Amino acid sequence: MYVNNQFITLTTDFGPGYYVAEMKGVIKRVNDKAEVFDVAHNVSRYNIVEGAFILSRVWRHYPRNTVHVGVVDPRVGSERKALAVETEYCTFIGPDNGLLRWALKDQQTIRAISLDSDVIKTRAGLDGVSATFHGRDVFAPAAALITKGVDVDTLGMRLEDIEKLEVEEDRVIYVDGFGDIVTTITKEIPLGSKVKVLHGGERHDAVCVEKFSDAEPGELIVLNGSHGLVEVDVNQGNAAERLGAKSGDEIRIENAG
Amino acid sequence: MYVNNQFITLTTDFGPGYYVAEMKGVIKRVNDKAEVFDVAHNVSRYNIVEGAFILSRVWRHYPRNTVHVGVVDPRVGSERKALAVETEYCTFIGPDNGLLRWALKDQQTIRAISLDSDVIKTRAGLDGVSATFHGRDVFAPAAALITKGVDVDTLGMRLEDIEKLEVEEDRVIYVDGFGDIVTTITKEIPLGSKVKVLHGGERHDAVCVEKFSDAEPGELIVLNGSHGLVEVDVNQGNAAERLGAKSGDEIRIENAG
Amino acid sequence: MYVNNQFITLTTDFGPGYYVAEMKGVIKRVNDKAEVFDVAHNVSRYNIVEGAFILSRVWRHYPRNTVHVGVVDPRVGSERKALAVETEYCTFIGPDNGLLRWALKDQQTIRAISLDSDVIKTRAGLDGVSATFHGRDVFAPAAALITKGVDVDTLGMRLEDIEKLEVEEDRVIYVDGFGDIVTTITKEIPLGSKVKVLHGGERHDAVCVEKFSDAEPGELIVLNGSHGLVEVDVNQGNAAERLGAKSGDEIRIENAG
Numbered sequence: 001m002y003v004n005n006q007f008i009t010l011t012t013d014f015g016p017g018y019y020v021a022e023m024k025g026v027i028k029r030v031n032d033k034a035e036v037f038d039v040a041h042n043v044s045r046y047n048i049v050e051g052a053f054i055l056s057r058v059w060r061h062y063p064r065n066t067v068h069v070g071v072v073d074p075r076v077g078s079e080r081k082a083l084a085v086e087t088e089y090c091t092f093i094g095p096d097n098g099l100l101r102w103a104l105k106d107q108q109t110i111r112a113i114s115l116d117s118d119v120i121k122t123r124a125g126l127d128g129v130s131a132t133f134h135g136r137d138v139f140a141p142a143a144a145l146i147t148k149g150v151d152v153d154t155l156g157m158r159l160e161d162i163e164k165l166e167v168e169e170d171r172v173i174y175v176d177g178f179g180d181i182v183t184t185i186t187k188e189i190p191l192g193s194k195v196k197v198l199h200g201g202e203r204h205d206a207v208c209v210e211k212f213s214d215a216e217p218g219e220l221i222v223l224n225g226s227h228g229l230v231e232v233d234v235n236q237g238n239a240a241e242r243l244g245a246k247s248g249d250e251i252r253i254e255n256a257g
Numbered sequence: 258m259y260v261n262n263q264f265i266t267l268t269t270d271f272g273p274g275y276y277v278a279e280m281k282g283v284i285k286r287v288n289d290k291a292e293v294f295d296v297a298h299n300v301s302r303y304n305i306v307e308g309a310f311i312l313s314r315v316w317r318h319y320p321r322n323t324v325h326v327g328v329v330d331p332r333v334g335s336e337r338k339a340l341a342v343e344t345e346y347c348t349f350i351g352p353d354n355g356l357l358r359w360a361l362k363d364q365q366t367i368r369a370i371s372l373d374s375d376v377i378k379t380r381a382g383l384d385g386v387s388a389t390f391h392g393r394d395v396f397a398p399a400a401a402l403i404t405k406g407v408d409v410d411t412l413g414m415r416l417e418d419i420e421k422l423e424v425e426e427d428r429v430i431y432v433d434g435f436g437d438i439v440t441t442i443t444k445e446i447p448l449g450s451k452v453k454v455l456h457g458g459e460r461h462d463a464v465c466v467e468k469f470s471d472a473e474p475g476e477l478i479v480l481n482g483s484h485g486l487v488e489v490d491v492n493q494g495n496a497a498e499r500l501g502a503k504s505g506d507e508i509r510i511e512n513a514g
Numbered sequence: 515m516y517v518n519n520q521f522i523t524l525t526t527d528f529g530p531g532y533y534v535a536e537m538k539g540v541i542k543r544v545n546d547k548a549e550v551f552d553v554a555h556n557v558s559r560y561n562i563v564e565g566a567f568i569l570s571r572v573w574r575h576y577p578r579n580t581v582h583v584g585v586v587d588p589r590v591g592s593e594r595k596a597l598a599v600e601t602e603y604c605t606f607i608g609p610d611n612g613l614l615r616w617a618l619k620d621q622q623t624i625r626a627i628s629l630d631s632d633v634i635k636t637r638a639g640l641d642g643v644s645a646t647f648h649g650r651d652v653f654a655p656a657a658a659l660i661t662k663g664v665d666v667d668t669l670g671m672r673l674e675d676i677e678k679l680e681v682e683e684d685r686v687i688y689v690d691g692f693g694d695i696v697t698t699i700t701k702e703i704p705l706g707s708k709v710k711v712l713h714g715g716e717r718h719d720a721v722c723v724e725k726f727s728d729a730e731p732g733e734l735i736v737l738n739g740s741h742g743l744v745e746v747d748v749n750q751g752n753a754a755e756r757l758g759a760k761s762g763d764e765i766r767i768e769n770a771g
């Protein structure tokens with residue numbers, strides 16, 4: 001493989017604190033030329049769907065061959081596999097729990113490998129380290145090795161299948177820094193239609209528009225997002241605050257006609 | 258232009274989340290040698306004055322030729338221009354809404370350019386991208402191109418004037434991580450004078466000192482800041498918490514003599 | 515000294531905001547090849563023990579010769595010294611208030627230097643800067659100079675002793691992003707024993723286990739941490755939320771037998 005960059009991104013549910021910095025330290029020990037980019041560390045704890053959504057958005061804006069690491073891992077310590085998935089465009093690393101699935105939808109998968117933590121530790125010069133913290137002790141060194149040009153096939157065994165992502169219908173996936181709400185609703189809403197947004201026992205009037213500026217400031221709107229998912233927003237306002245909505249909540253959209 | 262560094266800083270009101278990471282990805286696609294530094298992404302939403310204050314503080318501590326990107330952009334999607342302003346020391350990029358004005362006060366402006374988003378996309382190899390997110394699709398690639406040595410005049414049209422910054426008198430501009438309050442008050446307070454700080458219907462006794470250590474721990478003080486703005490602080494305490502003050506609030510200082 | 519990397523980490527109590535970015539700007543002015551990594555900026559204000567704990571955890575995961583800067587500095591402006599401590603593995607920089615002590619426990623100290631801020635400013639080309647903000651004006655340029663290969667002995671005077679870290683018994687040191695609680699309790703709890711966790715006037719039943727997966731989901735547990743400190747956790751839950759515990763709180767563990 002021709003190494004034309006040594007970029008690694010990190011998406012986790014670790015919250016604030018020093019664990020992310022430990023991952024970066026390990027990466028630099030293994031490949032001192034790697035460059036690491038934080039995507040988000042505020043994924044709701046154990047919310048695999050939220051992490052999957054973020055990973056599916058970000059990879060396309062990074063250069064080819066970037067290694068994207070995701071760690072949202074409720075079953076760490078169990079027998080769930082650790083994955084590296086190489087696509088035509090980049091590589092993803094993370095637990096085999098569905099987290100990487102959405103990122104693979106818009107591109108061709110070349111190979112999926114079940115990572116062998118002992119091999120990774122040896123190759124990374126980290127023998128004797130107990131792999132208590134998989135983000136730091138398995139995923140980070142695996143990413144660093146791949147950015148050095150190590151063939152991912154030498155880090156584990158090929159897999160035919162990886163775990164599916166379990167997505168509940170009618171849920172909030174993601175709330176962004178502006179309070180815009182992304183949902184799991186994939187049914188396209190007709191432009192201009194009046195709808196009811198149901199959340200937390202409340203019904204809110206909204207209208208489906210094509211873009212923010214088609215709505216009045218402060219108006220609740222629904223949008224058919226470019227990712228194929230329905231969004232609920234307020235033009236120049238905060239939809240999540242108005243509804244009291246957060247990632248994982250149930251949310252429905254009904255025709256008000 | 259002699260490129261002696263390829264540094265870019267980012268100051269936004271995006272809050273937590275992956276949008277900043279998308280900007281960094283685009284920057285690295287356009288210039289894989291660029292280095293990106295986060296200044297702050299917790300600017301209060303749409304608070305142009307707060308963003309302008311931060312930009313005015315930070316540039317002087319960075320190397321020459323650093324490109325500072327600011328995105329606090331309530332009128333995105335409208336006809337407001339996108340700016341690049343080159344000074345004797347560095348370059349600023351952001352919306353033409355006053356955000357860059359304070360950063361230009363202490364240095365000579367060389368040229369201001371109204372950025373042409375189509376030209377930027379072509380030069381950056383991002384043709385076909387719809388510029389829905391100006392931070393990622395216009396400002397980030399423009400910054401990356403400039404750090405590659407692209408002449409900013411080739412990215413748009415010269416402007417004679419840029420928009421002014423509208424600053425309300427007697428306001429909180431900024432609250433730092435320690436709870437220190439920076440205000441828009443520019444009238445110098447006499448050292449040693451006793452004053453009343455008016456905020457939220459309350460009147461607080463304070464004294465004007467030269468530096469923190471001139472006050473007792475826990476004492477409310479006012480300082481004539483080095484930036485020419487009056488600050489309200491508590492020595493070893495949190496003034497913003499004590500007053501319940503946040504960016505944008507009205508605040509007044511009266512002589513208590 | 516052979517410079518095999520130019521890495522600097524930052525651990526502060528500055529909270530969100532632009533002060534950290536100013537430190538990075540100064541570092542890049544002094545050494546444009548330095549790479550800076552954020553460890554944590556959410557150390558509880560003035561909580562030296564919490565900062566000391568984080569510094570003691572992180573250095574071992576970074577490459578040799580990394581310079582670790584810590585700024586938790588309640589007595590800034592007083593006569594407390596500014597330190598650089600070189601060990602067999604790396605270098606630490608920070609105020610002489612005990613902050614660096616725990617990081618030095620697991621490695622051999624080679625030399626400790628009381629940094630001379632005037633010398634640092636001259637060597638860093640920052641003459642005329644008043645050192646009002648030691649993180650930016652003293653610690654950051656000192657770190658940058660050391661990563662350039664400057665002999666730390668030329669930046670100040672050797673010290674025989676540095677300040678001790680004052681640690682209160684039976685306290686919460688640190689709460690991580692998952693709500694796991696690290697305490698100052700060093701007495702090893704027997705595996706399998708039933709205990710009472712005393713916090714905030716409440717008594718909570720818990721059991722001492724070897725690792726998370728030995729407990730039921732939701733069960734309150736105590737662990738003898740690998741750092742020699744007792745932790746209080748909830749398997750797949752948030753112990754700090756359940757107890758209402760935060761850094762600095764009193765916490766006790768009693769035998770329930």
